Amino acid sequence: MQPQFITIEGGEGVGKTTNLQLIESLLKQNRIDFIVTREPGGTPFAEEIRELLLNKRQEAVDPVAELLLVFAARKQHVEQTIKPALASGQWVVCDRFTDATFAYQGxxxxxxxxxxxxxxxxxxxxxxxxxxxxxxxDPDIGMQRAAKRSELDRFESEQMAFFERVRAAYRQRASDDAERFMVVDAGQDLVNVQTDITTVFQEYIDGVTHD
Incomplete structure (x- = not known):
């Protein structure tokens, strides 16, 4: 069985942390060896870049400078964490990856x-x-959830129009690469969201493990 690289994407307040735990439990039920990681981050060097990116600051950050930092962290993460895990036979589950860059920076x-x-x-x-x-x-729902969670970081403090563009870019990515994407309506109550995730994710696991 070929080890799989799986990513979880979405804007603010979509419930990635909660639903990541569900995916972990599904992988354990299917006796799949895996690691969980995140972006930006996943290595000590990349985690330092994460702090640079998320911390609020007085200085305006140039969008291209931000973009280059994101990819610097990602390159380190891929070479030091993701590829070695896949090479050892482990699946990798990552909280955000390149699609987030197309959504947030693009x-x-x-x-x-x-x-x-x-x-x-x-x-x-x-x-x-x-x-x-x-x-x-919907970004309105997502930001209401995010505001209840904790103090907002530099990205979460953006205007609503920013998050509308993020969502549109994510949906464009999913449309352009429909075979890779599993899209779930995270605006539902948690029980229904997790029912949908379980259905699509178990189908995916079955397809890979029984190939």
Whole structure:
């Protein structure tokens, strides 16, 4: 069985943390060896870049500078954590990956997809997840949830128009690569969201393990 690289994507307040735990339990039930990681982050160096990216600051951060930091962290993460785990036979479950960059920097920061794809090819040479779960929710609902959770970071403090563009970019990515994406309506109550995730994810596991 080929080890799989799985990512979980979505805007603010979609419930990634809660539903990541569900995916972990499904993998354990299916006796699959796996690791869980996140972006930005996943290595000590990449976690330091994460702090730079998320912390609020007086200085305006240039969108391209932000983009380059994201890919610096990602390159380190892929080479030091993700690829070694896959090579050892482990599945990798990652909280966000390159699709988040297309959504947040491409959509939210309005850099577009072309520049990001160029840097993506330079940094990762086509390396991408086998499967991506996109938790989709109206940004109004998502930000209401996020505001209750904890103090907002630099990204979460953006205006609503930013999050509308993020969502549109995510949906565009899912439309452009429909075979890779599993899209779940995260605006439902948690029971229904998790029922939907269990259905699509178990189908995916069955398809891979019984190939």
């Amino acid at each position: 959509g939210g920061r309005e850099l577009g997809f072309e520049l990001i794809e160029q840097i993506n090819q330079l940094a990762l040479a086509g390396f991408k997840p086998n499967k991506t779960l996109l938790l989709d929710v």
